[in-house]
Amino acid sequence: xxxxxxxxxxxxxxxxxxxxxxxxxxxxxxxxxxxxxxxxxxxxxxxxxxxxxxxxxxxxxxxxxxxxxxxxxxxxxxxxxxxxxxxxxxxxxxxxxxxxxxxxxxxxxxxxxxxxxxxxxxxxxxxxxxxxxxxxxxxxxxxxxxxxxxxxxxxxxxxxxxxxxxxxxxxxxxxxxxxxxxxxxxxxxxxxxxxxxxxxxxxxxxxxxxxxxxxxxxxxxxxxxxxxxxxxxxxxxxxxxxxxxxxxxxxxxxxxxxxxxxxxxxxxxxxxxxxxxxxxxxxxxxxxxxxxxxxxxxxxxxxxxxxxxxxxxxxxxxxxxxxxxxxxxxxxxxxxxxxxxxxxxxxxxxxxxxxxxxxxxxxxxxxxxxxxxxxxxxxxxxxxxxxxxxxxxxxxxxxxxxxxxxxxxxxxxxxxxxxxxxxxxxxxxxxxxxxxxxxxxxxxxx
Amino acid sequence: xxxxxxxxxxxxxxxxxxxxxxxxxxxxxxxxxxxxxxxxxxxxxxxxxxxxxxxxxxxxxxxxxxxxxxxxxxxxxxxxxxxxxxxxxxxxxxxxxxxxxxxxxxxxxxxxxxxxxxxxxxxxxxxxxxxxxxxxxxxxxxxxxxxxxxxxxxxxxxxxxxxxxxxxxxxxxxxxxxxxxxxxxxxxxxxxxxxxxxxxxxxxxxxxxxxxxxxxxxxxxxxxxxxxxxxxxxxxxxxxxxxxxxxxxxxxxxxxxxxxxxxxxxxxxxxxxxxxxxxxxxxxxxxxxxxxxxxxxxxxxxxxxxxxxxxxxxxxxxxxxxxxxxxxxxxxxxxxxxxxxxxxxxxxxxxxxxxxxxxxxxxxxxxxxxxxxxxxxxxxxxxxxxxxxxxxxxxxxxxxxxxxxxxxxxxxxxxxxxxxxxxxxxxxxxxxxxxxxxxxxxxxxx
Numbered sequence: 001x002x003x004x005x006x007x008x009x010x011x012x013x014x015x016x017x018x019x020x021x022x023x024x025x026x027x028x029x030x031x032x033x034x035x036x037x038x039x040x041x042x043x044x045x046x047x048x049x050x051x052x053x054x055x056x057x058x059x060x061x062x063x064x065x066x067x068x069x070x071x072x073x074x075x076x077x078x079x080x081x082x083x084x085x086x087x088x089x090x091x092x093x094x095x096x097x098x099x100x101x102x103x104x105x106x107x108x109x110x111x112x113x114x115x116x117x118x119x120x121x122x123x124x125x126x127x128x129x130x131x132x133x134x135x136x137x138x139x140x141x142x143x144x145x146x147x148x149x150x151x152x153x154x155x156x157x158x159x160x161x162x163x164x165x166x167x168x169x170x171x172x173x174x175x176x177x178x179x180x181x182x183x184x185x186x187x188x189x190x191x192x193x194x195x196x197x198x199x200x201x202x203x204x205x206x207x208x209x210x211x212x213x214x215x216x217x218x219x220x221x222x223x224x225x226x227x228x229x230x231x232x233x234x235x236x237x238x239x240x241x242x243x244x245x246x247x248x249x250x251x252x253x254x255x256x257x258x259x260x261x262x263x264x265x266x267x268x269x270x271x272x273x274x275x276x277x278x279x280x281x282x283x284x285x286x287x288x289x290x291x292x293x294x295x296x297x298x299x300x301x302x303x304x305x306x307x308x309x310x311x312x313x314x315x316x317x318x319x320x321x322x323x324x325x326x327x328x329x330x331x332x333x334x335x336x337x338x339x340x341x342x343x344x345x346x347x348x349x350x351x352x353x354x355x356x357x358x359x360x361x362x363x364x365x366x367x368x369x370x371x372x373x374x375x376x377x378x379x380x381x382x383x384x385x386x387x388x389x390x391x392x393x394x395x396x397x398x399x400x401x402x403x404x405x406x407x408x409x410x411x412x413x414x415x416x417x418x419x420x421x422x423x424x425x426x427x428x429x430x431x432x433x434x435x436x437x438x439x440x441x442x443x444x445x446x
Numbered sequence: 447x448x449x450x451x452x453x454x455x456x457x458x459x460x461x462x463x464x465x466x467x468x469x470x471x472x473x474x475x476x477x478x479x480x481x482x483x484x485x486x487x488x489x490x491x492x493x494x495x496x497x498x499x500x501x502x503x504x505x506x507x508x509x510x511x512x513x514x515x516x517x518x519x520x521x522x523x524x525x526x527x528x529x530x531x532x533x534x535x536x537x538x539x540x541x542x543x544x545x546x547x548x549x550x551x552x553x554x555x556x557x558x559x560x561x562x563x564x565x566x567x568x569x570x571x572x573x574x575x576x577x578x579x580x581x582x583x584x585x586x587x588x589x590x591x592x593x594x595x596x597x598x599x600x601x602x603x604x605x606x607x608x609x610x611x612x613x614x615x616x617x618x619x620x621x622x623x624x625x626x627x628x629x630x631x632x633x634x635x636x637x638x639x640x641x642x643x644x645x646x647x648x649x650x651x652x653x654x655x656x657x658x659x660x661x662x663x664x665x666x667x668x669x670x671x672x673x674x675x676x677x678x679x680x681x682x683x684x685x686x687x688x689x690x691x692x693x694x695x696x697x698x699x700x701x702x703x704x705x706x707x708x709x710x711x712x713x714x715x716x717x718x719x720x721x722x723x724x725x726x727x728x729x730x731x732x733x734x735x736x737x738x739x740x741x742x743x744x745x746x747x748x749x750x751x752x753x754x755x756x757x758x759x760x761x762x763x764x765x766x767x768x769x770x771x772x773x774x775x776x777x778x779x780x781x782x783x784x785x786x787x788x789x790x791x792x793x794x795x796x797x798x799x800x801x802x803x804x805x806x807x808x809x810x811x812x813x814x815x816x817x818x819x820x821x822x823x824x825x826x827x828x829x830x831x832x833x834x835x836x837x838x839x840x841x842x843x844x845x846x847x848x849x850x851x852x853x854x855x856x857x858x859x860x861x862x863x864x865x866x867x868x869x870x871x872x873x874x875x876x877x878x879x880x881x882x883x884x885x886x887x888x889x890x891x892x
Binding site (some may be wrong): 287401440 | 530531540564738780830844849872886
C-alpha cells in the first residue's frame with residue numbers, strides 16, 4: 001500500500017467539541033483543529049487527523065469545547081482602573097459628577113497604558129480575543145494591545161471638549177489619522193473612528209469623520225440612543241432624534257456601529273436595516289445605568305447585525321463576555337416576551353461572528369473556519385457546575401463562567417495556557433491597578 | 447500590670463473586610479471573627495483579637511471579605527440533573543412537554559438524592575450556606591443536606607397530580623408532616639410547606655396547609671403570579687387573580703413565601719405589605735422563561751421583604767447566588783428606570799438576611815452577628831478581575847464571580863476549604879451526574 005504523505009504543521013488541538021459558529025448551529029464532536037502560520041488549516045475528525053498531520057505542539061482538550069474567541073465590540077478598556085469607583089447612579093450624574101472629573105484629573109498616557117493592560121489581561125482570561133476600544137490616548141491602548149498579542153480595533157476618539165489627549169476637533173482628527181497610519185499594516189491592530197456621542201460631538205467633526213471613514217474604509221463607533229434623556233435633549237437642541245441627525249449627516253451605513261440603542265421606534269429599526277447599520281448591544285451597562293432595554297428580538301427578527309459589548313468596567317463592572325452573552329440571551333427573551341428569542345446558538349454568534357462583521361474583520365476572524373486566523377477559546381465543560389452536558393452550546397451560554405475558560409489563542413499564538421497568561425505579567429498588572437486605585441481614592445475624596 | 451485572661455476558642459478568622467449585613471451598610475476593616483461551638487462569639491479588630499482569644503484553628507484571609515453565607519430561597523435542587531435539558535422555551539411548553547414528562551419517567555429517590563448532592567456541591571462552591579427546596583422525595587433532599595452539613599429548608603411538596611412520591615393530596619400532606627416530625631429537632635434542617643402553585647393545587651389542600659403551617663409555625667413556599675398566563679387562567683377558572691384566591695383561603699401572612707411575582711398591580715403590592723408576605727425574586731429564571739419582570743423597586747420602596755432565589759438549574763441554568771444577586775441588582779434598576787434602586791448593600795441583604803427572615807431563621811442565620819450561627823462565606827478580592835477595590839461591597843456584587851469564593855462555614859464547620867469541598871466527594875458527584883445525563887439523554891429522545 002502506498003504511504004500517504006503526512007503534513008507537518010504548527011499546532012493541533014484535539015477537542016471534545018468544536019463549535020465553529022459558521023456554519024450555523026453546528027457542533028463537531030471529537031474533532032481536531034489544525035493551525036499553521038497563525039491560521040486555521042483544517043478542522044477534521046480526530047480519528048483522521050493524525051493520519052494526515054504531524055505537529056510541533058499538540059493539545060488534548062478532551063473535555064473542552066472550542067469556540068471562536070469572543071469579540072467585545074464596545075469597551076473603554078482602561079476604565080478598568082475605575083471599576084466600582086461610582087455605582088448605583090444614573091448615566092448623566094455618573095458621567096458628569098464622577099467619571100468626567102476623575103478623567104480630567106487622572107487620565108494620561110500611563111493611565112491608559114496600565115488600565116488597558118489590566119483590561120486585556122481580564123479579557124484574555126475570559127476568552128475574548130478581539131476588542132473594540134474607545135478612549136483617550138488610543139496610542140497607549142494600541143501599544144498595550146500590541147504587547148499582549150490580542151486583536152484590537154482601536155478607537156480614534158473624537159469629542160467636542162479638550163482633553164489631555166487633544167485640544168480641539170481638528171487635533172483629535174489629526175492624531176487619530178496619524179495613529180491609523182501608524183498601525184495600518186499591523187497584523188492584529190485595526191482602527192475605527194470613535195466619535196463619543198451625538199450629544200458631545202457637533203456636526204462639523206461628524207461630517208469630517210464620515211468622509212475619512214469612507215476613504216479609509218474603517219468603522220465609525222459611536223454611543224447612540226443610550227437613554228431617553230439623550231433623545232429629549234437632541235429634540236430640544238436640534239429638533240431631531242439623534243438617529244435622524246446622523247442620517248442627515250450621512251453617517252448611517254454598514255460602517256456604523258451604533259452602541260446601546262435602548263430607545264428605538266419601528267421606523268428607526270427599518271432605517272437601521274436599510275442602511276446596514278450594526279447594533280452594539282451592552283445589556284449589563286444598560287441595566288446598571290437604568291438606560292433602558294435594547295429591543296434585541298425585534299432587531300434580530302429584521303436580520304439586523306447585533307453584536308455584543310461589555311462597555312467599560314466602570315459601568316458593568318467587568319469585561320466578562322461569557323456573562324454578557326448570558327445576560328443578553330436571558331434579557332432578550334423577557335424584553336420580547338418570548339422565550340425562544342436569542343437562543344443559545346444565536347447568542348454565541350452575537351458574541352463572535354457578528355462582532356467581526358461589524359468591525360469589517362469577518363474575513364479574518366469571528367468563526368472557526370478554514371483560512372481564518374486561529375482566534376480560539378477553549379472552555380472546559382468537565383466542571384461540576386457544567387454537569388450533565390446535554391448540549392454543549394447551552395452549557396456554554398447558560399452555565400459556564402469565565403473561570404471555565406482554560407486556553408486562548410490569537411492568530412495561533414497561545415496567549416492563555418491553562419489559565420496562565422503567557423505574554424502579560426499578571427502580578428505587575430495587578431500591582432499597577434492597586435497603585436492606581438490608591439492614588440485615585442486618595443486624591444478624589446472617594 | 448495584671449495579665450488579662452485569654453479565652454480559648456474553636457476558630458478565629460482574620461479578614462481584610464467583614465461585611466456583617468446587620469447593622470446596615472457596615473464594613474469592618476482588618477477585623478476578626480471568633481467562632482465557638484458553631485456560633486459567632488465575637489467580631490473585633492484583629493489587633494485586639496489575639497490579646498483576647500487563642501484558638502485551635504486560625505485563618506488569615508488578608509485579601510478576603512467575609513459575608514453571611516448566601517440564602518437561596520427558591521430552588522428545586524435535584525433538577526440540577528436536568529440542567530440544559532430544554533432551553534429557549536416558554537414556561538408552559540417547557541414544563542408540559544419537557545420537564546413533566548422527564549420527571550414522570552426518571553424522578554425517584556435516587557434521582558433526588560444524587561441530584562441534590564450535585565446541587566449542594568455547586569451551592570457550597572458558590573458561597574450558599576442555606577437553601578429552600580421544593581421537590582418530590584423531600585426525604586432524599588433532606589438526607590443529602592444532612593450528609594453535606596449545609597443548612598436547608600426542605601419543602602413538603604403538594605401538587606394535585608400523583609407522582610412517584612405520593613398518590614394524592616392527603617398522601618402528600620401525610621408524608622410531609624411525617625418528614626417535618628422526623629427533622630424537627632435537627633440543628634440544620636427545617637421544613638416548609640411547598641404547594642407547587644395555585645394552578646396545580648386546589649382549595650382543599652391549600653386550606654389544610656394553612657392550618658398546619660400555623661400550627662407548626664413553618665413557612666408556606668409557593669410559585670405565585672409567575673406569568674400573565676397564570677393570571678388569565680385563574681380568572682377564567684376561578685374568577686379571581688391567584689393572589690385574591692389565596693387571600694380568600696387565608697394564606698396571605700408572614701409565613702407566605704411568594705415566588706416569582708412578575709405580575710403585580712399596586713393594590714396587590716399594598717395587600718402583600720399589609721399581610722407581611724415575603725417575595726422570592728428569581729430574576730434569571732423569570733428572564734429565561736420570558737415570564738416577566740418582578741417590580742423589585744416598588745416592593746423595596748414599600749419595605750416588603752424581598753429575598754433571592756436561583757430557581758432550579760433547569761431554568762437558570764446554575765445555582766450561582768453571586769450571579770443571581772448581580773442580575774437582581776442590575777435588572778431592578780432598569781425595570782424601575784432608576785439606577786439607584788437595589789444598590790450593592792441592599793442587593794447583598796436580599797441574598798442573605800432577607801432570606802433568613804422569610805424562612806423564620808433570622809435569629810439563627812443571615813447576618814454576621816454575635817450569637818448567630820457561624821454561616822460564613824469568604825470571597826477573595828485579590829484577583830486581577832476585582833482590582834482596584836474602591837468599595838468591597840461593590841466589588842462583591844458587581845465584579846466577583848463564584849470562583850472567587852474560597853471558603854464556606856456552616857454552623858462553624860468548614861465545608862469549603864480553599865475551594866475544596868470537605869464533606870462531599872466531588873468526583874463521585876460529578877460521575878453520578880454524568881451517568882444520569884447519559885440515561886436521561888438515551889431514554890428520552892433528547
